[in-house]
Amino acid sequence: MSLYWRIFGLNAVVLGTATALLLLAPVTVSVPVLLTEAVVLVGGLGVMLVANAALLRIGLAPLVRLTRLMTTVDLLRPGQRLSVRGHGEVAELITTFNAMLERLEGERAASSARALLAQETERRRIAQELHDEVGQSMTAILLGLKRAADEAPEPLRGELQQAQEITRASLDEVRRLVRRLRPGVLDDLGLVSALTSLATEFATHTGLRVLRRFDSDLPALDHETELVLYRVVQEGLTNVARHAGATRAEVGLRRAGDTVVLAVTDDGRGLGAAAEGAGIRGMRERALFVGASLDIVPVPPGGTEIRLTVPVPRKQP
Missing domain, CATH: 1.10.287 (Helix Hairpins)
Structure with missing residues (x-):
């Protein structure tokens, strides 16, 4: 009717x-x-x-x-549907809306995947240029300053040595940017080593205490999934340093049935009623890329947990 x-x-x-x-x-x-x-x-x-x-x-x-x-x-929170009861115009309208929503979520996931792949390609290109051009040029400048300082009289030698230290610090910063743009340790040593290196570097530069809890029986994941996990930890720790006002953070990675659960927890002030920023939206897009779900929940008595649940790919027979 x-x-x-x-x-x-x-x-x-x-x-x-x-x-x-x-x-x-x-x-x-x-x-x-x-x-x-x-x-x-x-x-x-x-x-x-x-x-x-x-x-x-x-x-x-x-x-x-x-x-x-x-x-x-919100297309970044897939799975929202209305139940269809009975028949008629209203049921047909709800069915059509559910189908449209599913199609839009699929198109959003595909476009996000293309954008993220292009972003990672551009990151690798910039990192390669920084390493090959800027890094080598600064290394050559550093060697030239050393030779000049060895032959220069005082007080010019002291000024040249000071310029050496500034150049060396700038070269270290360029190398750090290269590691952030292209985590070579992820390709060479795997996810756990890459996350360990990331947490150690984060603790060194921010002064926060970063704990690590990684299960020993983690399953093998494809490169795209490992890269998403790495980027989520990277963005999560960056948010902790910028906004949380925390003194401690924890990065956990464990297996739960057919999924791998990543958790980045802090003891800061929490999100409260603040709207999600570009960083969290970016994490949600990365979660869509690998079919994962991202949840951001408060941690009593204070703090926030970013939880990414990633399905484990089934082994081919």
């Missing part, structure tokens, strides 16, 4: 019931209307309006749920 006929039928039932009561009940209306008759008529009208409103609310409830989901749906 279409929505039009459903609403028409509900109103017809209410009005028909009222008409039947007036025809069959031994009640007449005086002229002028008596107070008791007016009370009965007003009460009957109130009952009809309440019944009509209740029936319409029940009939239009699926549309209210659909409107609420349409205003709150």
Whole structure:
């Protein structure tokens, strides 16, 4: 039955019931209307309006749920669907919306994958240029300054040695940027070693205490999944340093059935009611790339946990 006929039928039932009561009940209306008759008529009208409103609310409830989901749906949080009950125009509308939402989530995941792959390619290119061009040029400058300092008299030697230290510090910063852009240790030594190196470097530069808890029976993951895990830890620790006001952070990696769970926890002030920034949105896009789910939950008495649940790829027979 279409929505039009459903609403028409509900109103017809209410009005028909009222008409039947007036025809069959031994009640007449005086002229002028008596107070008791007016009370009965007003009460009957109130009952009809309440019944009509209740029936319409029940009939239009699926549309209210659909409107609420349409205003709150987020393609970075996949899986939000409405249940379909019965048949008719409303059920067909909800089914169409669910299908559209599934299609949009698939297109968003595909576009995010293309963007992330392009981003990683550009990161590798920039890291290679920094290493090959800027790094080698600064190394040559450092060697030239050393030779000049060895042959220069005082006080020029001291100034050249100071320039050496500045150049060496700048070269170390360039190397650190190269490691952030392209984690070579991830390709060479694997995920656990890369996360260990990342946590150690983070603790050195920020002064925060970073704990590591990695299971020994972690399954083998493909390169894209390992890169997503690495980038999520990288962004999570960066958020801890910038916004959390924490004194301690923990990076955990464990196996849970057919999934691998990554957790970045801190003891800071927590997110509160703050809106998600670009960093968290970027982590959600990376989670979509490998079919993972990202949850950000408070940790009592204070702090935040970023939890990434990644499905373990099945072994091919």
